[in-house]
Amino acid sequence: MKIGILGGGQLGRMLIQNALKYDDEFYTLDPAADAPCHNISHFTQGSFNDYETVLHFGKDKDVVTIEIEHVNADALAELETSGIKVVPNSKIVKVIQQKILQKEFYQKNDIPSPEFQAVWNNDEEITMPTPFVQKMNTGGYDGKGVQVIKTPEDLQNIWKEPSVIEKLVDIEKELSVIVARNENGETKTFPVTEMVADPKLNLLDFNICPVMITDDTQRQIDSITEKFLNAIHSPGLFAIELFLDTAGKIWVNETAPRLHNSGHQSQEGNSNSQFEQMYRVVKNLPLADTDPLTYSGMLNLVGADGYTGKVLYEGMEEVLKLPKTYVHLYGKTETKPGRKMGHINVLADSREELLEKLVKVKSMVSVKAYI
């Protein structure tokens, strides 16, 4: 089968890597000539935001999917009209692309998400009291397009753009759950993962599974995933990012209609990974079992501050000596501060051992550049 992917980054690369277990042909579209997928698929250099480019790219494929949500959804709709299968479909991509529509989707489907005000026009009065979060309606990504307005004085910094004004949640924990639905309507949910963030213990930016939550919390999440999967009317794999507040209530922060960083530990930690699941969704195959095999966690390898150029993974050889430690690089030759270059997954027999191993690995490796 000819599978086209809009985007040629690391998510696409790991999807294709996993799918080399099967017999398909992959095609990718990305503006960067050296995108991580360029040398492992039929690669087209071009913009996935451009209507004509996407239409041209998709028209001879059996199915078109995405590994980034900022794509031209009108072109996806046109491809659907012409009979090409699009996963997830253009409607749900359009809803998720626009934060205001996304919030209205939660509201309509009785999915708990923080109270909000939709601001379409520059001159609209903001009625939400400070402190609050402002999220740009479109284009937000990896923390960009989001700001906190703390005090009435900060109101002068407000972006004069269509946006969501959202009540600040008193966050206890950040959780994530990856769900999948195929064309046949079969659904499957991955175990919840937790973003560990304890600056005092130097525990930061690790995503781990399984999580320590109460039965009540799990029930709230189950209710959310069920409502979500019933409401999307589309095949797809989705990452639902959640807040657990200090009062014990779960809120949906936002959803990505694609493979997600918070699911990377599934590569070695679960019976099957999010990449295997996404492949099965795209092909409308029976969904894979997602059981956790043991305690698993992930840390991102991010370009260190002050280093730009040909990447050098300092300390990596020592990391490779550690048992049940799995290095995943993204085929990016150039590093720059903050760039996601890879990740490391770790398995352990207990939560304590897992956190210890993650802290140790993090202290051993850094992403620098050759001088």
Added chain:
Amino acid sequence: MKIGILGGGQLGRMLIQNALKYDDEFYTLDPAADAPCHNISHFTQGSFNDYETVLHFGKDKDVVTIEIEHVNADALAELETSGIKVVPNSKIVKVIQQKILQKEFYQKNDIPSPEFQAVWNNDEEITMPTPFVQKMNTGGYDGKGVQVIKTPEDLQNIWKEPSVIEKLVDIEKELSVIVARNENGETKTFPVTEMVADPKLNLLDFNICPVMITDDTQRQIDSITEKFLNAIHSPGLFAIELFLDTAGKIWVNETAPRLHNSGHQSQEGNSNSQFEQMYRVVKNLPLADTDPLTYSGMLNLVGADGYTGKVLYEGMEEVLKLPKTYVHLYGKTETKPGRKMGHINVLADSREELLEKLVKVKSMVSVKAYI
């Protein structure tokens, strides 16, 4: 790093698939235009048996390795002379390529292997009494180039070619052990796997791990792997095929200087797979831990008799519904009787459950062709 592989079949494909976790560039050489590696590496169509072709292919690589042993070893030696790293080195490839030299290698290094007579010339008298096995000196592969001479009458069928005449072993079990050595001299051994063959129970052609062997048998195998790893004087990954005879003694049948079908269950069954280990050998990285995670087994997907053409995996969708069952196809579009098209790995909590699952999966799927 530029890594060149002689051969572009499924072993190379799975090596590259695994190595997409890292940042190397792979180059493959194979006579078949549609070889499994053709669309996932820089591919050169050509003969790995041809001196000039191999020399030309290898001369601009950082390291050259093999995924089949029937390559031009003189060209590998020439590449070494010109400073290219070759893994495994040309010397050990030459020894293993020729069954007579391979048997002499075992003899010299006190590695138990069945009694034999080397026949270099057609007119040499065969002194071994029947029954015995005749193995062609070169070119044997996947059961080809091997015949059993049972009676004095069968002697008329003897191949008039350089060959090894080998005493028949009264086989209780066929075992295999995969060992690795990197350039630094570090060594690592995978747990022994067993080729299950019980026609009465319909248990056939499954490779499973761990095996049911006595401590004494394990000690015999440990002694063999130690002697082998000390004798090769080369980095590499090697599959040592073993016979356990009915008297409880272990004999080396033969060795492959490469990735091997008997190690495929390591993909999901062990902490790291033979493909990860081979990658680390090629790059002279610390070797990976090889612990078994649970009971694991593999069955080959082989083209059914009577079917030639565009492959159709009958029953595959049902197989994909089974938990802890992993399908690996080799990207081959055309099937023919006996062609290895893929394999399926299965995990289980006990040996009994494993064998049951393997028998079940085998009965569910067959490799046919579209009419």
